[in-house]
Amino acid sequence: IPGNPIFFDGKIYLSSTDKSLVSLDAINGKKIWEYKTEGMAATRGLILNEEEKPKVYFCDQTNLNALYADNGKPVVEFGKKGKIKLKKKCQITPVIMDDKIIIATFEPALEVYSLKKGELLWKFYLKEKDEKYFRYGGKRYDYSGGNPWGGISADLERKIVYISTGNAGRFYEGTSRPGKNKYSNSIVAIDIEKQKLLWDFQEIEHDIWNLDIASPPILTSIKIKKEKIDVVVVPTKFGNTLVLDRLTGNNIFSYIN
Numbered sequence: 001i002p003g004n005p006i007f008f009d010g011k012i013y014l015s016s017t018d019k020s021l022v023s024l025d026a027i028n029g030k031k032i033w034e035y036k037t038e039g040m041a042a043t044r045g046l047i048l049n050e051e052e053k054p055k056v057y058f059c060d061q062t063n064l065n066a067l068y069a070d071n072g073k074p075v076v077e078f079g080k081k082g083k084i085k086l087k088k089k090c091q092i093t094p095v096i097m098d099d100k101i102i103i104a105t106f107e108p109a110l111e112v113y114s115l116k117k118g119e120l121l122w123k124f125y126l127k128e129k130d131e132k133y134f135r136y137g138g139k140r141y142d143y144s145g146g147n148p149w150g151g152i153s154a155d156l157e158r159k160i161v162y163i164s165t166g167n168a169g170r171f172y173e174g175t176s177r178p179g180k181n182k183y184s185n186s187i188v189a190i191d192i193e194k195q196k197l198l199w200d201f202q203e204i205e206h207d208i209w210n211l212d213i214a215s216p217p218i219l220t221s222i223k224i225k226k227e228k229i230d231v232v233v234v235p236t237k238f239g240n241t242l243v244l245d246r247l248t249g250n251n252i253f254s255y256i257n
Contacts, residue, residue: 003045003093006056008069013056015042021058021065023072033072038062044151045093049115057101059090064103064113079118086111092216095154095161097192104148104163108183110190122195126165128182145169146184151216153232155246159193162219162232162246166212173208180205185212187234187242189249199249203236211237219246 005014011032012024021041023032035041039061046058054069063085066078074082088107095102101115108126113119127145146165153162165188168181182200185207189198204211218233222243230246243252 001040001043003042006046006048008048008050008054011069013046013048013069015040015046015058019060021046021056021060021067021072023069035065035067035072035074037065041065042093043091044149047094047096049096057094057096059086059092059094059103061089061091062086064090064094064101064118066118077117084113084118084120091149092151095152097154097156097159097161100192102152102154102161102192104152106147106149108145108147108165110148110152110161110163110188112192112195124190124195124197126163126183126188146181146186146212150212150214153217153219155219155230158247159191160198160246161190161192162217163188163190164213164215164217164234166214167207167210171207171210171212174206177206181207187213187217187232187244187249189232189246198247201242201244201249201251203238203240203242203255213237222252224252 001015005012010026012026016022019037021035037060041060042058046056048056056067056069063083065083066075088105090103090105099115101113104110110124112121148163148165150164165186168177168184185204186200186202188200191198213236221228221230232244232246234242240255
């Protein structure tokens, strides 16, 4: 379980290896509640919303779940009795932006839901379809996109999310996914308010060596010649530490390609 627990109001919230989310007393370690899930709960983390009655939100691979933080009961008005059935797997920590909750799935896609009711508001597909590549050897396929399993970071002030993506599907065998496989092995910036792509930066085209970008983006600022620049920073398996302008995606420093 690579996800971090979270601490709030004297309690620790974490996933177990027994397909459940657990709340513990932070002082004595005693279990307060346990919620059983369909798949592994919060594999890469969960998020807590402090507004009104505090709630925790997390994916269990097949569902997006919402529970009350104090008792572990489902938030019944969210989705169907506290959960939203997902079309494809989700393993990463959701992010909350205003009245929206945002996840990324292995469709691959960014999915934006209403925080209160759990209605799907819109999607951005992390793949670029090309009709000439849809059939190979008589079989239909589309393995062009990058699975977003590394994580999401959010610039809440600018209403932008940044997603790190992995390899295109069937990553060790590239003949069934010709082309550059746009949005794979990439950092993708999406403007949530305008519901559109802001920029994308692909480190490796058509990767067959499992050199996916495996960690969530870091949002920070640097100074160059006394000028402050807001950047997104991501270390990669290829040996780079990408430092990109947060608004344009331009490289601040050179990198190995």
